[in-house]
Amino acid sequence: MNPLLKSIFSTSFLFSVLRVATPIIFPALGVAISSLSGSTNIALEGIMLVSAFTGVIVSAFTQNLWLSLIAGISAGVLIALILGYFSLKLKADIILAAIALNLFASGITVFLLYIFAHDKGVSSSLKSLVFPTIKLGLLSKIPILGGILDNQNILVYIAFLSVIIYYVIVFHTPLGLKIRAVGLNPDAASSVGINVVRIKLYALILSGVFGALGGLYLSMGYVSWFGRDMTAGRGFIAIAASSIGGNMPLGTFLGSLLFGIVYALANFLAPINIPSEIIQVIPYIVTVLVLTIYSARSVKEKEVGEE
């Protein structure tokens, strides 16, 4: 067997898929829940960046993981709240507000990085923490599955758990029902006394929490430092992943996994003799392709629906 193919069909490849899919699963859930409420949050990029940064700084100065977790989530939720304030309260266009926040996040993190770490690129001069990995012990002996799951970061497991939590919130709580109702027909929702703005804000807050977890994983699990613009478009790829999945839990998860596979593939292809620029561009090309196929299909479905 070709050694390249062999490495792709190995457990270490699948291990890597989960590892790289995690920072897409989180923001994808964030995009999904906000989309369900009818105000799509495209500021996940900025939310992840700010949380990733906050987590690293707080852990470096407190050496406490719990505090870092809380601070990281709070920072993400704060960005979501600002987005909510602009779009829901001041009625600014949510897309423009989100773009502004993404740019702001990129700038402020570099600025503060320089203040705290005296470096405009990476935080490696700071002694920041990482979230623990889970050792499966005896369970790691299970063929294939053991190899894929053993030694994964705890946030990878939490990403799986989040998909289930997302499912429960959306389909089994009054909040989820209201979020869906508000997204589908805000007039109908408000006609039965639902406060549309409040429900949309709750959805944005939840999307901030999901995004924050994604950001924390990036800087405190995936790697152990913060780097400028380290999200590298994952917050946008998450939009693609959730829209492939129709904002549904399983679909969004599978969509994220698809991009995880593409990323992992790009990593595995790196050693062979192709210019690395081409390999690095693969995930983005796939994003465009998938979105094209996806929208062509949904246009067709729409036409059928109109018959």
Place this chain on the structure above:
Amino acid sequence: MAIAISLRDIVKVYPNGVVANKKVNLDIEEKTIHAIVGENGAGKSTLMKIIFGVEMPQEGEIYVKGKKVTFKTPMEAIKSGIGMVHQHLMLAEDLTVVENLTLGIEPRKFKIFLDKKEMNNLAKKYIEKYKIEVPLEKKIKELPIGLKQRVEILKALLRNADILILDEPTAVLTPQETEVLFKSLKELKEQGKTIIFISHKLKEVKEIADKVTIMRDGKVIATDDASNLSEHDIARLMVGREVSFERIEESRHIGNVALKVENLSYFNREKIQVLKNINFEVREGEIVGIAGVEGNGQTELVEILTGLREASSGAVYVLGQNIVNKSVREIREMGVSHIPEDRMKNGVADKAKVKENLISDRYYKNNFSKMGILNYEYIDGASNELVKRFNILAPSIEAPVNALSGGNIQKVVVARELSSNPKVIIASQPVRGIDVGSEELVHNFIKDARDSGCAVLLVSADLDEILKLSTRILVIYNGEIVKSFDKVEGLTGVDLGPYMLGLKRGE
């Protein structure tokens, strides 16, 4: 009898200065069906919005069951036992029926989870109590409009509404669905509910209402027992003058064939045959009416004739020229005009100006634009002339078309379509949802077009309209022309009914 709602000297002035209600007094008796009729802009919708807490009046008092109230939001009205079924239904299409029914009042498990079983039980309780059947597990978007409306009524009942306001509930229903609705409303009345029913359709008002209030120009003109008023009386009071229900005069001159449909068939994407081998022709100077219950292929037929949809087989000739594979613009330039069934979807761009809508089919032509630049001087002149000629009530030609009432929006469409020197007019539900006054105007415009030699194809679900205007009538059922009546004089709905329902067919 006890009074459910009493309005005293209600005055409502909108911020733009329109006085919608001028000292309105109205008493709605408990356990009656009370119809409120009036032309568009007569102030009845505003009055309902005031009762339901959507709008607040500047002056006047509202009493619900003898208690004075001031509603600032619909929620307060709902809490006082008032429910409203809006014309544009307030349902989330992608949620199931039971989710829509219980939205906002969901039973919970452990405080934070939905109790799906209890949600079902709650809905079932009300379904049984009021005998209003709805499929609980289906999504709203899978239901026909009549069922959606039933969900809306049930939704109000679930919130303990005693007084139900229905805003033109029959405008979107087929005759069969209307019948079912009326049965439900009567049942609700039996069970002690009070129903306020807004309508344009006088026949229905006579059929269902105990009491009728007629509004005109923001005022209540009369309130009386329905049995004391004839349809003619109501129409006269509504419009303020005599309205004709007579058949229009017969065509004087019938000329050559202008529109010819030959062996036309159409299969939709699901491979269902929607149109089956349709053949007919329309001559200059005649109106051919297509009667049928909606959804029997009329929409598809009209869209094929106007180039919006491609036929599967067969041919359509306009003045002898086949229009198959021609673009909409080419077909229009051959002299075909189209008054579409849904004016907001296909008739106008709702946020665009009146004048922009009036020229949307001719903006590229000489005079309207020169070398690709719009000539506004000419456009304004032409638009003002159309507004005058077609009696369009608009603040100005610069106003967005959605600021107009339904009747006047329809007049904008009719003005554009009839002023392009058409040879063939395809008119689909031309007076749907508009008031009696505008209806008469639109019908007159169509008659004038006929008399000037146009061939008119009139597609309508409203039998009275078909019987009033048509020179000949074709009945469509299940995608087939099942009967043709060459003489319309003396025909009634009873003659057409069995063919429309597929019980009978012609030779």
